[in-house]
Amino acid sequence: MISLMSYGNYWRLCRRIFQQHFNYESAKNYRPIMYEKVHLYLSALLESPDNFASHNKMLSTSFTTSIMYGYQIKSVDDPLIAAANRSLFLAAGLVTLNGSIVNLFPFLARIPLWLSGPMKSRRVAAEAEELVKYMQESMLMFVNGSIKSGTAVPSLMTDFVEKHITSPASPEKEKAMQDVALTTYAGATGTTIAFTSTFLYLMATHPEVQRKAQAEIDRVIVSSRLPEFEDRPALLYLEAIYREVMRWNQSLPLALPHTSTEDDYYKGYFIPKGTAVFGNVWAMNHDENIYAEPFVFKPERFFEENGELNKNDRILNYGFGRRICVGKAVASSFVWLTMACTLASFNIGKAKDEFGNEVEPNGEYGTEGLITHKTEYKCSILPRSQTHRDIILAEKDTSVGAAV
Ligand code: HEM
Structure with missing residues (x-):
């Protein structure tokens, strides 16, 4: 996991690869795959709306394996x-301070596994390592196989392997590519699944916000089609919803833990070298001095009185500084398209019981590994009209395979 690696030459090599593939310009290359996956997601919602949680997972997972390996999953x-x-689940349990005694006494990581006795975390780490190896080797086999059979789909790994067929890459570069792909899987899936789940929950519980967003979409997109990236600058209220969903809840409330590489002082506090440092994103996003009534979901807070969006467009959920989420341009486009197309096509509301009474969705959050996510809840997702249903079905037919 590159996100947990110390600063150094190998980290810089990996970060450079990330930046080449995920900067704002490169992020545009993934748009055809985003359209395909989001349109398939809409048709899945149309077919079995009650399974929206599983569709959310499928959307994020299939997008990531597609851009990393050209691997098209059939199911989660x-x-x-x-x-x-x-x-990821096993490894995530180890990286918090109380996750393993090794985090407090790093030398324990170097004693042989057979000597580690009751140190459960060493065995958990070994199991996680085996699984990672299995996934990386299998994905590489898949990529090599698809290139040989001529069925390869453009992706980060297929492009890399194809480029080095005649002049093999150094083992370090090859390892870096594999680590980049795996770290991207870890960085991109859980976070975007958590976003979509919170987004649907907030739409189901805030019908007035939803109607306002739909009115805006209908005003901007007059012909019978789904939203496209070119529409984004004109959809100001939707932009405010994006900022507010991100502010209201965080998939990584403390970002990722990092370690200070030298002694430092901050506002009179001494931070010795080697200190674990967490960025409290949650606290910043709920600072009453900046966000009045911070627990209220209110996209309007991002507007000036003249109706323009205000300058507060920094999404703290992506972390900070040198370690900031390197996929934020891809993430922003991906979740934006998901929100725009879902709101354009469906009315999201509270589920009803057998007597037709609305059931309040549970508002609880849980933690899985490092990710904070909405726990299971029910909501109703219905096409806005027969025309909207027809558009979804038509787009599904044109999208399938279009990205390939
Ligand atoms: C809503 C969506 C997302 C959120 C909230 C998010 C947030 C974050 C955060 C907080 C970090 C850690 C920053 C730190 O170490 O302090 C991170 C790292 C990372 N994210 Fe994202 N992320 C999202 C989506 C994505 C997507 C879609 C991709 C890829 C296309 C991605 C790729 C990565 C990678 C590769 C890292 C590790 C970077 C490194 O270690 O240098 N993320 N993300």
Whole structure:
């Protein structure tokens, strides 16, 4: 996991690869895949709206495996995905301070596994490592196989392997590519699944926000089509919803833990070298001095009185400084398209019981690994009209395979 690596030459090599592939210009290359996956998501919602949680997972997972390996998953139960998720789950449990005694006494990581006795965390780490190896090797086999059979789909790994068929890359570069792909899987899936789940929950519980956003979409997109990236600058209220969903809840409330590399002072506090430092994103996003009534979901807070969006467009959820989320341009486009197309197509509301009474969705949050996410809840997702239903079905037909 590059996000947890110390600063150094290898980290810089990996970060450079990330930046080449995920900067604002490169992020545009993923748009065809985003359209395809989001349009498929809409048709899945149309078909079985009650399974929206599973569709959310499918949307994020299939997008990431597609851009990283050209690997098209059929379901979220795919064995490679199960292995990747389990390894992340195991590893995430170890990286918090109380996750392992090794975090307090790092020399314990170097004693042989057979001597580690009751140190459960060493065995958990070994299991996670095995699963990661299995996932990386299987994905590489898949990529090589698809290139040989001529069925390869453009992706970060297929492009890399194809480029180095005649002049093999150095083992370090090859390892870096594999680590980049795996770290991206870890960085991109849980966070975007958590976003979509919170977004749907907030739409179901805030009908007035939803109607305002739909009115804006209908005003901007007059012909019978789904929203496209070119529409983004004109959809100001939707932009405010994006900022407010991000502010209201964070998938990584403390970002990721990092370690100070030298002694430092901050506002009179001494921070010795080697201190674990967490950025409290949650506290910043709920600072009453900046956000009045911070627990209220209110996209209007991002507007000036003249109706323009205000300058507060920094999404703290992406972390800070040198370690800031390197996929934020991709993330912003991906979740924006998901929100825009979902709101353009569906009315999201509270589910009803057998007597037709609305059921309040549970508002609880849980933690899985490092990710904070909405716990299971019910909501109703219905197409806004027959025309909207027809558009979804038509877009699904034109999208499938279009990105390839
Ligand atoms: C709502 C969506 C997302 C949120 C809130 C988010 C947030 C974050 C945060 C907080 C970090 C850690 C920053 C730190 O270490 O302090 C991170 C790292 C990372 N994110 Fe994102 N992320 C999102 C989506 C994505 C997407 C879609 C991608 C890829 C296309 C991505 C790729 C990565 C990678 C590769 C890292 C590790 C970077 C490194 O270690 O240098 N993220 N993300």
